[in-house]
Amino acid sequence: MNSNRAFPRWSLLLRYAFLTVVAFLTILPVLWVIKIALSGENAFQGSDLSPIPSVLSLKNFYDVVLAKDAQGNWIFGRQLFNSLVVSALTTVVGISLACTAAYAFSRFRFVGRRSLLMLFLISQMFPGILMMVPLYVIMQKTGLLDTLVGLVVVYSITSLPFSVWMLKGYFDTIPKDLEEAAIIDGASPIRVFTTIVLPLAMPAVAITALFSFMSAWNEFVLAYTFMSKETSFTLPVTIRNYVGEHTVKWGLFAASSLLVSIPVVSLFFALQRYLVSGLTAGGVKGG
Amino acid sequence: MRVHPFWLCVFLCFVSACKKTEEAKRPSSAPSEQVEKKEPVEIVLWHSYREQEKAALEKVVESINKREEGIKVKLLAVPYDAFVDKVTIATPRGQGPDLFIFAHNMIGDWVDREHILEPITTRIPDDVLKRFIKDTVRALVYKQNLYGLPLAFKSLALFYDPDLVPRAPETLDELRAVAKKATDKEKGIYGLVYEASLLYFNAPFIHGFGGVILDEMGRPHLDEKPVVDALLFLRKLVKEDGVVPKGVTSALVTSLFNEGKAAMVLSGPWFLGEIKEGKRFEVAMLPAAAQGRRLMPFLGSEAIFLSAYSKHKEEAIKVMLALTDDESALIRLKIGRQTVANEKVYSMPEVISDKVISVFRAQASNTVLMPSRPEMQVVWQAMDMAINQAVFGDVDPVLALQNAQKKVLSDIEKMKK
């Protein structure tokens, strides 16, 4: 029993057509990026507007992936590894901290709740340029400069406000009846949280985890500022390498950008089912 | 209890991240060993080179490392737009490099505001400076102190497509004529293609008419007659003759030239790396303007600087001298296709026969030094705007330039506060 009501055929066709057009327009700029990436040496053809590449060459991808630094180390793999480690850890740490905090904010009333929530929100508004130098100094004094752990710490903490807010919003929509029932049955808050609330909130957790991963993955400014070795750079830093003072190596720029976006796209593809789990929060039978 | 594979992955990630931390810390935690073994001093050098220039630098550094027993140079390639930020944040906190390579135009700011440059006036042998092209050294002198050694220079020259332009124009009028002849709107061919909305690329014309953009004391002269004349001339090129396309970016310049749709291009040595393989091209000096003046582009000096916070200044100076000696210059020229600052290289037979490099060398003697004063930073944007309004738009050049002058003066006031 779903919304499969009497749909006129034309309505369905209209939807398909509309979605197709919109999807095409949406990915058109990216198609151009793909075209540039596949065009080998003659990357940017200014006057050729077609998104279909006229030359097919994987040279740019090879060059990006096989790049070496001055000491002859293979940096792409290393930087990919760095990015993966940093983003994965950021997500795990960030989401764990955020879940517990958001649950507390959502379910309990306590002194300081309102102001702490505001505090989380306010910190989103701090302008980055103001904090760059002080953050650098703090990282230096704590010895976390030029380390991956340092990046993880900074990324997870700065992604916290957003995660907490998103998760709290979702937690708010989950009715408390189930939890109250469990508490009456004698379960501890932790058990209630892990066995009842978390599964129900999976879509939210999945989305927030995705956001967290993405912001850590794409982050460029702190990465290049804090790291001083090519083998500690993360991937987005390398992308910027191809933008020079007077020239842009469009082919390599495009190829590396695409390579960097693949994990995020695949992650989203994999997490899709959490959005479609069709879960009805009405686990309460009989209302 | 079975460990969920997910948590196992997380644990592994954490361990590897921690390992990195240890690796990073280890070198600094074993100083005593270094003293005993008399390990070479490590000199850190930051640059923003890519591809050929990077390869050339790496080769030079390799030979330096072999030659000098007690010195080991370590390179780090930093993305260009991140370079200034990274250097200014890291250096005063002791996390910066010993040496770094960059253009000269930030010297004023680095010395006055950030205090990250060390003057090398008294640290180099007396006759070292003689090996360089004079202007490239002048660019590195600020308030009577020398702050770096020049590696290469950058200026504009005239690239042209021999299929569309038989001979390089020698005067401004010839330039106009040739451009008009080559322009064919239907085929999309333009006579003169360059990034015409930027001051940097229009400067040759302004200087050719005798205009001064920023004088040595840091005062702008944007609304004076020569500048107005230059803009009027450019306007004619754009509007009447239609030989200059609008809104051209560097990527478009490249692609138009490679497609054979640009008869002449104003660009610098970096353009060589952009030209498609097999495309015929020629380079010539910028033509002469009226009254004995030539079109003179800005000269940029790319130099190697010494950080004021370096702990091994003596060794760093040795590296600077080695990087700028004539053998290294030759390598940088041949592999990196750089227009090096060393004079002697240009009289070597293999370089004389390289027409492109020789043209740039000749052009270097007809340039205006790009001001390194902090005031220059605000001039770029204001003049870009004025050029856009007067040359591509309909605003009277006199008015546009007066506005620009006013704006620059008020911004300079803001800077001084």
Added chain:
Amino acid sequence: MRRKETGRALDGALGFFVLVPLVVVPAYFFARSEISREVSRFDRWRAVALGMLSEGREVPLEHQEALIYRFTVKSGEVDEFGIAKGFRVLALDALGGATAVSGDEEGKLVEIAGLTRGDPQKDEKCVLLGEEHILCAKKVDQTAVKGAKVRATPIRLEFVPLFLVLLFGAGFVFVYSLFFDRGEKAFTTVLGALCAFFCSLFIKANAQKTLDLLIALETSLADVPAPPHHVEVGFGFVFLVTIATSCLVFFLASPAKSFMQNMRQRPSIYAAIAPALVGMLLLVFTPFFMGVYLAFLDNDGNFIGFRNFVEILFPSGTSDTNFYFTLGVTVMWTVLNVSLHVVIGLFLALLLQSETLRGRSIYRVLLIVPWAVPNYITALIWKWIFNTQYGPANAFLALIGVGPVDWLGRSFWTNFVANLVTNTWLGFPFMMVISLGALQSIPHELYEAAKIDGASRWAQFRHVTLPLLKPALFPAIILGTIWTFNMFNVVYLVSGGAPDNKTNILITEAYRLFRVLKNYGMAAAYSLIIFAILLVYTTLTNRYTKAHESIYE
């Protein structure tokens, strides 16, 4: 029970983060000015002196400031490169022309009278002449005298008042919350004030010794010769530290107590939040306050109070893009963007929700692509799309017969629209994903109930979907607004603020102040103002949300 706990005038945390700056910071500034003047001025002038020496700068007599010192530097000639060559002679002329030191024509450094400190190895000498004059000179070889560059190290004595206030304030607040009851608040305050008073009195009496200690510490860590120093601490220091401590204890005692009580009753809640909070304190709030400090300084590091703010908020009218214009542009930018994001995102999410649509997952993936590809390259592609001569936008317009538009040229509106389109393209996937998730959690039974009641599709949307989306959409909208308000990349990369900085939004304008005009203090002030605006905005929207708290029924 809720009201009593949260109904306090000042919640503990809010109190801490608002009170500390309001009370302690001004006290700190005034108190420190009472003690550090001597030391920091010395160091600063020393740095100036040495700086001028190394530059070989000549200061003609008539251009001196009315300040106290004069330099006479006779530089030798300059060589062909413009570098000063030959020797330089330095002489510092104290008030009225009595020369404390001079060099002779051959540049030999003669003896310097007066209190000197310096590194004998490097043969450099710094002399404090009288109260306020300082000379530094350095001999390089037998014949030349040149400037030495020694960095002035600020002495940290100025942090002592802050440290004292926080130590005693926090300490006594903590003690009160643990041991005392409501009635004894006054007692604790007096106790705290007394402690602070005596401690600051002690420091005042032993100021010189304290300073010696700190300087010894500084100079042993750094590598610089210690300057001669003299310090005196005024009574203002004592007075202000005492007042600040009492205020802190008085205002924070009760909230802290209720906070601690609460914490003891239900520790798990606070344990859940603590790690997050501590992390944010260290890595977000501390840098913030450090950056805030910048806004009150001018470019030379002098404290100028609110002057930066005054200059921004009351512009003197020379430039044509003043703060209010940029603010207007930013507001318009934010409102338009967020509306478009939400409308488009929600619309697409609704379309994608219908289960009869096959290939939904493919569409979904395609539609989040703008979000997945790094926005650096896509912004540059959009810049090309709007290129007047070669961009696809104009090519498309040509297809439908409209003439080419000079998008990124001289018109404000075309630039603005270009930015808007780019950011909309970048931003709608986020709202779409949020809406998708939110739509999933609306149970089907409600729809069916509505259908049974005979509601049309539109009515269903209005009465079922929309209200239930609100709790999930609201946080997203608030966050989205904040992000769009501060969206730097698009405006910077696509239009670059053209024409003439008009399409700059507040944050790119702050960046321009920071990077181009190098006015760090003003840039920091600008950022603070941005922050304040957003703060007001979120407070207002929060009130609104609270009034419409999630009614899940």
